[in-house]
Amino acid sequence: ETGVTQSPTHLIKTRGQQVTLRCSSQSGHNTVSWYQQALGQGPQFIFQYYREEENGRGNFPPRFSGLQFPNYSSELNVNALELDDSALYLCASSTPGTVGGYTFGSGTRLTVV
Amino acid sequence: GEDVEQSLFLSVREGDSSVINCTYTDSSSTYLYWYKQEPGAGLQLLTYIFSNMDMKQDQRLTVLLNKKDKHLSLRIADTQTGDSAIYFCAETLSDSWGKLQFGAGTQVVVTP
Numbered sequence: 616e617t618g619v620t621q622s623p624t625h626l627i628k629t630r631g632q633q634v635t636l637r638c639s640s641q642s643g644h645n646t647v648s649w650y651q652q653a654l655g656q657g658p659q660f661i662f663q664y665y666r667e668e669e670n671g672r673g674n675f676p677p678r679f680s681g682l683q684f685p686n687y688s689s690e691l692n693v694n695a696l697e698l699d700d701s702a703l704y705l706c707a708s709s710t711p712g713t714v715g716g717y718t719f720g721s722g723t724r725l726t727v728v
Numbered sequence: 729g730e731d732v733e734q735s736l737f738l739s740v741r742e743g744d745s746s747v748i749n750c751t752y753t754d755s756s757s758t759y760l761y762w763y764k765q766e767p768g769a770g771l772q773l774l775t776y777i778f779s780n781m782d783m784k785q786d787q788r789l790t791v792l793l794n795k796k797d798k799h800l801s802l803r804i805a806d807t808q809t810g811d812s813a814i815y816f817c818a819e820t821l822s823d824s825w826g827k828l829q830f831g832a833g834t835q836v837v838v839t840p
Contacts, residue, residue: 619770648826657732657816657830658771671827705770709826717828719763719770 619720640687640708647689652703732831746804750817757819765814812838
């Protein structure tokens with residue numbers, strides 16, 4: 616049973632809207648990473664937060680932003696949604712230095728119409 | 729494009745061994761991982777190997793790493809129908825802790 620929970624599980628938004636996805640990390644994990652998984656593809660790294668600061672970013676535009684809170688919960692915000700943003704969004708929590716310690720949530724399926 | 733490449737599909741009969749292959753391009757990879765994804769679910773870590781190892785065995789799973797050819801494989805012994813899923817290999821780099829670079833995944837279908 617995963618210790619990472621994501622909400623909502625499914626979401627439909629209209630192009631141009633904004634969306635906030637939420638992740639509750641496993642207890643004690645102070646690092647959270649977000650990934651975008653398009654249909655039929657592997658997950659792509661969006662960014663990582665460590666102790667509430669962004670600590671690494673993939674090839675995603677600034678309209679993808681995030682927040683991490685002291686209780687290790689986090690948010691992924693996407694502004695000005697585009698059709699290509701339709702994907703499964705996964706968060707993963709970990710503790711630096713813990714090999715293989717990435718615990719993934721079940722994801723939020725975002726559909727942009 | 730992907731820096732990690734995998735074949736897209738594998739069909740195997742129940743009870744046989746499955747071998748899933750992966751190639752990666754970055755020689756500075758430190759750890760290499762195998763994840764499993766079932767329909768509607770997140771990613772489950774199956775096993776990982778450090779880049780200075782060439783083999784790791786964990787129950788039914790055997791990971792082989794050929795660092796010279798940048799080739800990674802996952803062998804599943806006695807494949808069961810519950811092993812039907814998409815399998816991803818992934819790498820992390822020494823300077824990018826927390827960033828996993830995934831392949832596109834191999835869909836494994838186990839037939840009775």
